[in-house]
Amino acid sequence: MNAEAAVSQAPSLGEAIVARINELGAISETPDHLARIFITREHRVAADLILGWMREAGMRAHVDAIGNVCGRYEGLEFGLPCLMLGSHYDTVRDAGKWDGPLGIVTAISCVAELNRRGLRLPFAVEVVGFADEEGVRFASTLLGSRAVAGTFDESALGKTDRDGVTMRKALASFGLDPHHVGRAARTRGELLAYVELHIEQGPVLEDQNLPVGVVTAISGATRLAARLTGMAGHAGTVPMKQRKDALAGAAECIGAIEQFCRTDEGGLVGTVGYIHASPGATNVIPGQVSFTIDIRAPGDAHRRRAVTDVVRQIESIARRRDLQLQLDVTHENRSVPCADWLKSQIADAIASEGYRVLELPSGAGHDGMAMIDIADVGMIFVRCRGGISHHPDEHVDVADVDAGARVLLRMIDNFRPRDMAQ
């Protein structure tokens, strides 16, 4: 029996992790649906639970200046740079219980396993449970990881929640000093890498019949708001060739976006999620249609080219149909590539656990988008049923939880910092 097989035969991590996911999943604003929002009573209860698990795993742990839970497992020497693991423990409203917590609980379990084996590594291992990734309360995402990366925007402290409470006030009543958010910041020298395990939130792993995969990049996104204006008219009296039907125009745009993205081989996705036709009556030709466009690609140049092409096609459709077009970029964020050396170590861990290595982009955003500013980023995806997320039906099989934990543990075990890896 070699060393690798020995690791695989350690007591199953999966069941213990699922038990903790269930414990965290019960901490919710309302009993009938899961909602655990930044700087609330539930935030505090969850943080205390996680602190306890970290300490039980042999880590020093504290809540930092923005409400993140931070645990540290020292290496062979005290004060070594760390491999930072983590994810977030806030949720959307009516959430699933896996999105975020799985990465925190799995990382803690891996550290507990190192601790159980009395193993100290030539680097420290830190686990962070980020306090806010979803941005539900203050409509501002990645608050926890931005604070750690030192890119927290102080002006966000003035933002208010739906009850008119400012973030500044909320932090203070939580016992945190809003003037000291900067103290949560870490420096590049303290981190060897940031590695996050997360559910895929998509159907690719399920489709490929794989429990885990290596993330290539967190896709950047561009969102646009489009409005086409034609001429409303009676559905019976205006001949087809005299119409300026804004909905027929929008339909052609939607078809063009879909067609353009379908023929791309590089992970480009384009979505029209919202549409409104006005006046919106059965017997009236729509005079105006508004719709949104969401375009994502693993690479920024790729996405920008795609946006340019899509905009050009929409402009051409509007011109040909004699429709007025208003088209605005409402949101844009860069893509975050995962570091090759980390992808390679994650791939090795996956292969060693006996799985085929599949690389896939992350279309959803993650804390790595902030952490990239102070560390190279790697991500491990775990299969979730039907690709469903942000929904109570979100589910991960215990066998896949276990597979994810074994991959992460092996990756930590075999981790070589960038300088040694190259």
Place this chain on the structure above:
Amino acid sequence: MNAEAAVSQAPSLGEAIVARINELGAISETPDHLARIFITREHRVAADLILGWMREAGMRAHVDAIGNVCGRYEGLEFGLPCLMLGSHYDTVRDAGKWDGPLGIVTAISCVAELNRRGLRLPFAVEVVGFADEEGVRFASTLLGSRAVAGTFDESALGKTDRDGVTMRKALASFGLDPHHVGRAARTRGELLAYVELHIEQGPVLEDQNLPVGVVTAISGATRLAARLTGMAGHAGTVPMKQRKDALAGAAECIGAIEQFCRTDEGGLVGTVGYIHASPGATNVIPGQVSFTIDIRAPGDAHRRRAVTDVVRQIESIARRRDLQLQLDVTHENRSVPCADWLKSQIADAIASEGYRVLELPSGAGHDGMAMIDIADVGMIFVRCRGGISHHPDEHVDVADVDAGARVLLRMIDNFRPRDMAQ
């Protein structure tokens, strides 16, 4: 100077008609927008005004059992069958003032002109102002003309308006006996034809630079409600080829409907006026989309074939995209062809007035849809600006009003009943 030119040089009917249209247009539920609804105070005021105009034109006039205003100008002998002219004097809410009243006022002006000239014809001329065509109050259209055609549905008396008042109660408080609606009915033997002058409510005459046109048929209509169900998903995480995007499917259907109708040369029109995508968020692939389809054609067989083809295309799109389809017919009405012999006499009148004869279908519904049950139907369309109707911007130039009146007057003057015409 021949007789025809003499008619053209009669004092302009247009200005007098426009003055009366304005008078009627001022009778409204609210001063800021035009709404003249069935069996209301405004209905009564408008009926009294029209009664006065009819009597001034030398007609006997009364309000019938459903609230229609009926005027009769006897022919060479008392009690001859009549050429019936008419239109409706109820309106939609926030209406234009021309839709309906133009046909009544023009017909009365033509009779007044016959009377002024002391002319009696070998047939009577009747003018009907129908009390309800739009169906605003009781969500049931053509109440006035159905009563005259003897096809009034007595069960409609139990329908309630938005205040919960039944039609039965409304009629009674108007001074009409709901048990006697049947007395408004006329018989086939009493009518030689029903001819209506109406604004086009579409842009064809304007496009062809013509003040008037001959209607070929009132198009039948089929309305369908479609619902496509796919799979909602994260706009970033589901690859294009793994999506079941209900909105992309609906967009393809809308494109197919438009394309199918555009390539038809026979007056087919198809409209998707309403669409709703669910959940309707920028970053979520729509899992379900509902939309309506309105298909009209001058001929029933033509429309039914078109509906069958469109349904087949939608089914094929849904099947190919693996979307569930629910498709229901929510409304259907037959087309009403205008009688060839009436079209021919209207065309002669148009040509004699010096205009090119253009035949066009009516995509909108009219009282002829009910009158067809007791008489052959003919219609004259008058150009309206921009094809706009059911809107305060509805407008007809006085010159076009005059052209319409001259055509109608000449048509009456030269009218030969069917047996004589054939």
